[in-house]
Amino acid sequence: MSIEFKLGNITCHYVLTDKEKILLGLTDIVEVNLNEKEMFSTMINALILTSIPEERTPPSENEIKKVEYIANDLNLLLPENYKQSAVVCRQFIHQYRDKHNKLMAVFNNIKGQLLK
Structure with a gap:
């Protein structure tokens, strides 16, 4: 049965x-x-x-926020359809993560020096 x-x-x-x-x-x-x-x-x-095929998976709120955060900090245009596609978000994050991390390290170091 x-x-x-x-x-x-x-x-x-x-x-x-x-x-x-x-x-x-x-x-x-x-x-x-x-x-x-x-x-x-x-x-x-x-x-x-x-x-749901991966290319149609909607992004999480965290992925959307991360893309917006990186784009804002690096003065980049937001990728097309990033709010509809997890793949677009993940590709953008992967592409710019290292550059963003370096910028944040420099920023945090400068901020730390100014606060001394």
Whole structure:
């Protein structure tokens, strides 16, 4: 016995274990509202997120803030579509991280000298 259902473009399959088949034979007819099961929602969210191709993955708030912070500090234009694409954010961060770190080291050293 197996379960199969479609969730948008995702088709889910599950084959019941022998123990689950036996337990099913002991049940009465019951309707379960899965919206009331937080664990199911968590599982569905994780399933959807892992099914999104990397090039379409939305960036996290931290990635967006990091891109904006680096662009501001280095006086760079923000990359196109950075708020929609994690890949764009990660590429920008990777490209400018070392340059930004050097700038911040110099800034922190100067700030430290001024505070003495």
